[in-house]
Ligand SMILES: *[C@@H]1O[C@H](CO)[C@@H](O)[C@H](O)[C@H]1NC(C)=O
Ligand SMILES: *[C@@H]1O[C@H](CO)[C@@H](O)[C@H](O)[C@H]1NC(C)=O
């Protein structure tokens with residue numbers, strides 16, 4: 647029935663439109679062919695020649711945090727609220743499990759009324775008991791639209807949205823797993839898994855996590871490591887990109903995962919203290935965009 651209907655519609659399309667459709671189809675095939683899902687380690691370099699560069703794409707960044715971390719959400723809303731990207735539409739949301747206190751139901755309702763940037767999953771707050779699985783597997787059911795990419799980030803990471811989107815721009819839109827590969831010293835994105843500081847999937851992998859029995863069966867343990875295991879068992883994520891040295895842990899906090907702040911940074915992790923946030927925000931000139939005004943002097 648469905649097929650027949652399509653054929654009839656096609657027959658009444660004007661010839662111009664038909665040739666347009668033909669060319670669109672032709673070019674979309676080309677795009678796929680230029681990214682053979684080759685697991686060769688060199689394949690990451692091939693991503694530089696891209697046919698995607700002119701299409702705006704979208705990213706959902708889910709920051710996994712806990713209901714009572716009001717102050718951290720305040721800071722992160724400021725940090726992400728003033729950033730822009732010319733190549734991607736980026737939504738940042740805070741993700742936690744069920745509320746447990748009556749006061750949270752009031753204060754978090756206030757936040758939702760004001761910001762509408764909170765997702766409360768059906769789970770009990772935990773770090774390594776499946777929150778990340780619940781996050782990704784719930785999204786296809788609860789989101790009103792699909793995103794090109796979905797990221798999971800920690801609440802102690804500073805992400806530069808413009809740099810993140812520029813680094814994603816030339817990469818494949820399907821079967822992609824992006825982040826900071828573990829072990830720290832490795833540059834091979836196929837060797838193991840991406841650090842929990844912030845990793846990203848293309849939408850098809852988010853759907854796969856929701857549907858496949860493989861992730862559902864492996865939810866207990868370190869969340870980032872488990873993700874690597876799912877993809878290995880499922881033979882998924884042929885396209886991988888480890889964004890080193892642009893992603894790293896704050897200087898001096900985690901051995902070979904740490905290095906000095908550098909201009910081309912995408913993300914800095916392990917920002918636990920105010921002085922670390924201050925250092926990072928100052929280094930990246932985050933507030934330099936402020937102009938003089940009669941209202942204040944800084
Ligand atoms: C939440 O999860 C529990 C099991 O953990 C299930 O029994 C319940 O139906 C779920 N509720 C919703 C609203 O999905
Ligand atoms: C979370 O809260 C919902 C709504 O109150 C409830 O249906 C669900 O069972 C809770 N889930 C867990 C895992 O506690």
Ligand SMILES: *[C@@H]1O[C@H](CO)[C@@H](O)[C@H](O)[C@H]1NC(C)=O
Pocket residue numbers: 686687834836837
């Ligand atoms: C590519 O990665 C694999 C691990 O997936 C590794 O065994 C192999 O040595 C790497 N090859 C090169 C050329 O780096």
Ligand SMILES: *[C@@H]1O[C@H](CO)[C@@H](O)[C@H](O)[C@H]1NC(C)=O
Pocket residue numbers: 859860863
């Ligand atoms: C789930 O995992 C267990 C233990 O790793 C394994 O024995 C079982 O076959 C798995 N089940 C499915 C449906 O993958």
Ligand SMILES: *[C@@H]1O[C@H](CO)[C@@H](O)[C@H](O)[C@H]1NC(C)=O
Pocket residue numbers: 908909929930931
């Ligand atoms: C911050 O601004 C200073 C002064 O304009 C400049 O020298 C420096 O390169 C900027 N830093 C970054 C990371 O863009």
Ligand SMILES: *[C@@H]1O[C@H](CO)[C@@H](O)[C@H](O)[C@H]1NC(C)=O
Pocket residue numbers: 935936937
């Ligand atoms: C600062 O002034 C410039 C030039 O007038 C303007 O383009 C820019 O948007 C202003 N920045 C802010 C944060 O208002």
